[in-house]
Amino acid sequence: MTVSTSPTVGAAQGLPAGRYGMSGLIRSEWTKLRTVRSTMWTLGVTVVLGIGLSAIATAETRSHWTPGNRFGFDATRTSLIGVFFGQFTIGILGVLVVSAEYGTGTIRATFSAAPRRPLVLAAKAVVFGMVALVVSEVVAFIAYFLGQALLTAPAIHSTLNSPGALRAVAGSGLYLCVLGLFALGVAVIIRHTAGAISAFIGILLVLPLIVSALPSSIGNEVERFLPAHIGQAIVSLHTGPRSFAPWPGFLLLCGYAALALVLGGFLLVRRDA
Amino acid sequence: MIEAKNLTKHYGDKLAVDQLSFEVRPGLVTGFLGPNGSGKSTTMRMIMGLDTPNAGDVTVNGRHYHDLAWPLHEVGALLEAKAIHPGRSAQAHLWMLAQTNRISRRRVDEVLEIVGLSSVAGRRAGKFSLGMGQRLGIAAALLGDPEVLLFDEPVNGLDPDGIRWVRNLLKGLAREGRTVFVSSHLMSEMALTADEVIIIGKGRLIAQILTAQLIAQSSQRFVRVRSPEVAKLRVALDQEGAATVLEDDGSLTVRGVDEIAIGELAGRLPVVLHELSPQSASLEEAFMELTEDSIEYHGTSTTSTSESKGAGS
Numbered sequence: 001m002t003v004s005t006s007p008t009v010g011a012a013q014g015l016p017a018g019r020y021g022m023s024g025l026i027r028s029e030w031t032k033l034r035t036v037r038s039t040m041w042t043l044g045v046t047v048v049l050g051i052g053l054s055a056i057a058t059a060e061t062r063s064h065w066t067p068g069n070r071f072g073f074d075a076t077r078t079s080l081i082g083v084f085f086g087q088f089t090i091g092i093l094g095v096l097v098v099s100a101e102y103g104t105g106t107i108r109a110t111f112s113a114a115p116r117r118p119l120v121l122a123a124k125a126v127v128f129g130m131v132a133l134v135v136s137e138v139v140a141f142i143a144y145f146l147g148q149a150l151l152t153a154p155a156i157h158s159t160l161n162s163p164g165a166l167r168a169v170a171g172s173g174l175y176l177c178v179l180g181l182f183a184l185g186v187a188v189i190i191r192h193t194a195g196a197i198s199a200f201i202g203i204l205l206v207l208p209l210i211v212s213a214l215p216s217s218i219g220n221e222v223e224r225f226l227p228a229h230i231g232q233a234i235v236s237l238h239t240g241p242r243s244f245a246p247w248p249g250f251l252l253l254c255g256y257a258a259l260a261l262v263l264g265g266f267l268l269v270r271r272d273a
Numbered sequence: 274m275i276e277a278k279n280l281t282k283h284y285g286d287k288l289a290v291d292q293l294s295f296e297v298r299p300g301l302v303t304g305f306l307g308p309n310g311s312g313k314s315t316t317m318r319m320i321m322g323l324d325t326p327n328a329g330d331v332t333v334n335g336r337h338y339h340d341l342a343w344p345l346h347e348v349g350a351l352l353e354a355k356a357i358h359p360g361r362s363a364q365a366h367l368w369m370l371a372q373t374n375r376i377s378r379r380r381v382d383e384v385l386e387i388v389g390l391s392s393v394a395g396r397r398a399g400k401f402s403l404g405m406g407q408r409l410g411i412a413a414a415l416l417g418d419p420e421v422l423l424f425d426e427p428v429n430g431l432d433p434d435g436i437r438w439v440r441n442l443l444k445g446l447a448r449e450g451r452t453v454f455v456s457s458h459l460m461s462e463m464a465l466t467a468d469e470v471i472i473i474g475k476g477r478l479i480a481q482i483l484t485a486q487l488i489a490q491s492s493q494r495f496v497r498v499r500s501p502e503v504a505k506l507r508v509a510l511d512q513e514g515a516a517t518v519l520e521d522d523g524s525l526t527v528r529g530v531d532e533i534a535i536g537e538l539a540g541r542l543p544v545v546l547h548e549l550s551p552q553s554a555s556l557e558e559a560f561m562e563l564t565e566d567s568i569e570y571h572g573t574s575t576t577s578t579s580e581s582k583g584a585g586s
């Protein structure tokens with residue numbers, strides 16, 4: 001490692017016109033996302049589990065096919081089973097986008113470069129949201145087509161023209177993306193990787209267990225508000241009598257994500273970095 | 274130019290910065306001196322808009338940090354070493370910062386060259402030594418070629434070569450007319466680097482003074498004298514108006530008269546002298562004296578001390 005004496009620090013040049021803003025922050029967030037390995041890992045696992053597990057589950061169903069299976073069989077949902085494991089990996093990536101900056105201290109460099117913090121949060125949400133959406137949709141569609149191809153006769157399969165099929169496939173990608181944004185919002189509130197991942201997984205896995213332990217009069221009312229339950233309704237051909245219909249459920253999920261992000265943004269401005 | 278007025282910050286009950294007012298002027302290296310935990314880092318974070326003061330105000334070139342149009346072009350800061358994602362390369366770290374403030378890729382390569390990290394630019398920063406981390410932090414501070422620069426303990430973890438390099442860099446930046454604000458808990462380091470020092474203790478301003486003036490003021494001279502007839506000499510010295518202290522080791526510490534006068538007096542008496550040596554307190558001692566009352570964490574043999582996040586140096 002050698003230290004050069006020249007070039008010296010350049011003379012102060014004139015500043016660019018205007019002010020730093022969203023376009024620069026979005027480019028910066030994209031650079032951040034693609035220059036750490038955790039992005040490749042979480043997205044890679046999303047792809048492998050999403051497509052691989054779906055294919056295994058579908059092939060398994062086909063190999064044990066009996067004529068009785070066709071009653072109530074949801075071919076679309078079966079082929080998307082693995083996609084739902086993406087909830088965890090996409091959620092973890094959403095958490096890391098924020099918590100890794102706090103964990104490493106990079107957040108102070110980020111806020112020094114761009115002191116308007118809500119703008120930084122918005123750029124993070126846009127970049128992560130786009131990446132999560134593209135990856136989730138690609139995984140969902142590949143898993144779907146692969147699954148339907150595996151469901152050879154006598155098993156029944158669906159096409160995108162089948163009632164509810166397109167909604168279930170595209171919807172499962174949307175569900176992952178919005179759930180990831182919710183995780184990102186949770187991470188802004190909690191700021192620690194382990195804490196935020198625990199909270200996120202708690203909401204996804206532990207909360208349903210708690211709700212199921214409640215007296216059924218209350219539990220049945222509460223259950224449909226749970227993110228995981230909303231996701232099931234989106235991906236299923238038929239929704240249960242107490243569930244939200246797919247799109248209203250999805251809107252509610254968007255509300256959860258927006259709430260977490262807005263609360264996070266509020267705290268971001270109030271708290272010391 | 275950095276201006277702080279009555280800057281106050283507390284974390285819970287703990288007062289980290291207490292009505293601190295000072296000015297950091299362009300064209301000088303201004304040292305920010307204080308023992309660990311005296312509120313230096315907290316003050317720097319408030320300048321950068323990262324921590325919000327509970328009272329008072331601080332501006333950079335007359336504006337709050339939050340309102341700067343192109344923050345990296347106006348202020349550069351090294352706040353903590355190795356505040357980098359360990360999986361990201363030095364180049365990617367600088368590039369993601371550069372993009373926020375429309376700084377070119379060429380400038381990223383340029384600052385890597387300036388700090389001597391070009392050859393490891395693509396390596397994951399997690400493998401960097403503390404010294405390399407410091408260099409990367411300095412590169413980030415220089416990225417936007419800003420007029421105002423803040424460095425929090427920049428020589429930590431650097432080898433002697435690196436320390437000299439930082440010293441020259443800071444002086445060079447000030448010579449170009451920039452405002453250079455650099456914190457340290459080492460008076461000796463600041464004596465070599467800073468033109469002016471702002472000294473704080475327990476979050477309060479103790480002094481803002483030109484380094485040369487501080488050195489002149491603080492060099493308390495005294496003379497150490499050894500003699501087999503020390504009592505006789507002492508009486509005579511006291512009559513001359515000198516202040517004398519008999520030390521445990523039998524030597525006499527004399528203040529108020531110089532070694533020439535003592536030697537001549539000894540000759541007249543006459544008294545045999547075994548030692549006649551002029552001494553001066555080091556700058557470090559002067560600094561210790563100044564901040565003695567305000568040191569938060571005295572090391573003791575029985576209790577361990579710890580620092581809260583907010584009161585870190």
